[in-house]
Amino acid sequence: MQKLFENYDPGRFFCELFGPPRSNRRPVSAQVAKIVRRLNGFNLGALRRRSREADQELYNLGITFTVYTEQTSVDRILPFDVLPRVLSAQDWAVIERGVRQRIEAINLFLHDVYHDRKVLKDGVVPEDLVLGNPHYCPQMAGVKVPGGVYVHVCGIDVVRDRDGSFKVLEDNARTPSGVSYVIENRHLMLRTFPDFVANVGIRSVSDYGPRLHQALVQVAPGGKRDADVSVALLSPGIYNSAYFEHVFLAREMGVPLVEGRDLTIEKDRVYMKTAAGLEPVDVIYRRVDDAFLDPQAFNPNSVLGVPGLFAAYKKGGVTLANAVGTGVADDKAVYAYMPRIIRYYLDQDPILENVETYICREAEGLAHALAHLPELVVKPVGESGGYGVLIGPQASAAAIAKRREELKQNPANYIAQPVVDLSVCPTLTPGGVEPRHVDLRPFAVTGNGTWVLPGGLTRVALTKGSLVVNSSQGGGSKDTWVLED
Amino acid sequence: MKINLLARFAESIFWLARYMERVENLARLLEVTETFTYDARGNQDWEAILEINADMTRFRAGHKEVTLRSVAHFYILDGANPTSIVASLDMARENARSLRHLISTEMWNQINVFHGRVKALDRRDVSPAKVSTVCRMIKEGCQAHTGITEGTLYQDEAWNFYWIGRAIERADQTSRLVDIGYLRAIRTSRDLSSRAQDTHWGALLRSATGYHAFRRVHRIRTDAVEVIRFLTQDEALPRSLLTCVGGARALTRGLETRHGMNTGRAALATLDGIDKHLRGTDVAALLDAGPHAFIDDLQCRLAEYTQVLGRDCFAQDA
Secondary structure (H helix, E strand, O other), X not given: OXXXXXXXXXXXXXXXXXXXXXXXXXXXXXXXXXXXHHHHOOOHHHHHHHHHHHHHHHHHHOOOEEEEOOOOEEEEOOOEEEEEEEEOHHHHHHHHHHHHHHHHHHHHHHHHHOOOOHHHHOOOOOHHHHHOOOOOOHHHOOOOXXXXXXXXXXXXXXXXXXXXXXXXXXXXXXXXXXXHHHHHHHHHHHHHOHHHHOOOOEOOOOOHHHHHHHHHHHOOOOOOOHHHOOEEEEOXXXXXXXXXXXXXXXXXXXXXXXXXXXEEEEOOEEEEEEOOEEEEEOEEEEOOOHHHOOOOOOOOOOOOOOOOHHHHHHOOOOEEEXXXXXXXXXXXXXXXXXXXXXXXXXXXXXXXXXXXXXXXXXXXXXXXXXXXXXXXXXXXXOOOOOOOOEEHHHOOHHHHHHHHHHHHHOHHHEEEEEOOOOOEEEEEEOOEEEEEEEEEEOEEEXXXXXXXXXXXXXXXXXXXXXXXXXXXXXXXXXXXXXXXX | OOOOOEHHHHHHHHHHXXXXXXXXXXXXXXXXXXXXXXXXXXXXXXXXXHHHOOOHHHHHHHOOOOOHHHHHHHHHHOOOOOOOHHHHHHHHHHHHHHOOOOOOHHHHHHHHHHHHHHHOOOHHHHOOOOHXXXXXXXXXXXXXXXXXXXXXXXXXXXXXXXXXXXXXXXXXHHHHHHHHHHHHHHHHOOOOOOHHHHHHHHHHHHHOOOHHHHHHHOOOOOOHHHHHHHHHHOOOOOOOHHHHHHHHHHXXXXXXXXXXXXXXXXXXXXXXXXXXHHHOXXXXXXXXXXXXXXXXXXXXXXXXXXXXXHHHHOOOOO
């Protein structure tokens, strides 16, 4: 019987289980060694069988996202890789502190941008980059939000470089998704591999729902006892591709899953239509984008929204989580300034560094990008989901030439970064257990303080050699284990 | 704090229940028709089902002959037919999908898997040799749903709306059976006491799962008036009109007595009226005149109840 890892070779990349390149492929710690020994107890056939069972279970449970084509809709699962990604307690401590620090800075930055604008006046961040940003919301200027919290739920994409250090690739401060997979992946792992996870000492992820609910109650408009605060989750509805997650979170928090048509505004208070009449809502965890929240304030064509919601919000009648206008903080161009933003507000060095970033709206950055295009990753600042990203070393000459023209035409639309040698993790593939690149999206919840869910969503690029982990482009996910000390 | 059920969810769970009940009844009716309605020459009567459901025109648009194969296809697989089992299950699943955070995971899981299994059926599965097996599978899928719901659904207002939906749909379906049964009876023979009629009334009772119960109560030969009375006014038969309406009444009253909602009062009043009407009906006289007008009137009254419930509890515009 062939040992699972006999032919496993992470090459020049940092491996999440076996450490830095050329480290003789020894597990990174005694705990990981124990996990590897257990994995070796399975042969490939057994692993594949359990993997198929896990996929079937995901379909049956409807843990799916919906992909729409012109004619039809298809329910797809996020492919689940059965080999876990393991983080030591020490590694996790760094990520956790780093994420907390970053969110504190982001909230201070947003408060400043929508009030005194000191950060702009002091020249830390260019004024036009913020005020001219499509995600900057002028109507939010001067609006008070409870506790000064703008970003209640944040997902920060972290990657591990070749030297083993963690770096932030992207901030998601609007309506980050994926947390349901973190918890469902764990439950799936426990069901599919009860013999494998026993007595390892993995930190639990099950209390995300109650934690989120608690944080939302903490930011309710004043004047109510905690037990009387009414929270609802606002979803665009069953046709939204993240609908499963909305269901999951509403259920975990024990709150109603509402759509715009279930809500109505009277005298700057929000009410939901129940079978027994109207009932007030104090806090809305909304998974609807800013533009669609309120046709009176934003996109007038929105049918998902609630007319008058923003006016009620401005007057403090309801709390929206996340706040309106947070997109200005997770913009890819503003991202480049985040280390400076952290130093400016907190007078601390960033615990998690950025990936080196060239801002093409600045002459110097553009010059560097144009000179090194074949070596760089070039991203449009306004896109998400991995769309429009050019990976220089893997791109055709024609694609590079096209991007060169786009850069010259509209430099402000792009940033450029060196290719990060994303770490790899052993992954079950048709060819056996092979290294595949991974990233990590830890989720943080902020009310009175910030709590980070231990672990996060590990996304894995299932295609050999690919660095793109997005689910829309062939990515899968793994259970993420944070080990107890 | 306690949050009352959203009006939209009250409506969704009411309809989830109705669609599942509808599927179960249709599967049973098809199975019973397939197994128990051969006449002396071995022919089966498939036309009555189409006529009673007022589906003949739509059926003719897509199928030539009225045969077991074509009717089974029309009522089981045909997604373009809004009264088909596949179409009803689609609707049930859509409603369940919007209720996912309220219903139990086990309920959702079963509906999702059951829906997938029925969607995977093709023409070969509704061939004469297989149709009764398929109907049984569908019926049992619905019954598994019922059992899981009974055992796992939290008993707040949503529970009441669910079981109200089951009861109202069941009453509606039984009223259709009475209509079909009578139509088949007068068609099979003008002599309402012939042997052919015995099998015929037996099939009608089986469609409402009342055959053996009826035998326990009436050991004499099957009598048309007694059969119709049994399906209409018996208070112990789960699918009789009176039982269903009585169940819906208790559940509607429970909205106020158990859950403190006063929005169900007008709907309760309409049910009180239906109950009184059913109890006061003279079945023998009904059969002399032909029951169709009575059934029609009853269905209108049930629709009125649903409409009042929608207006007051589902936040529908009047």
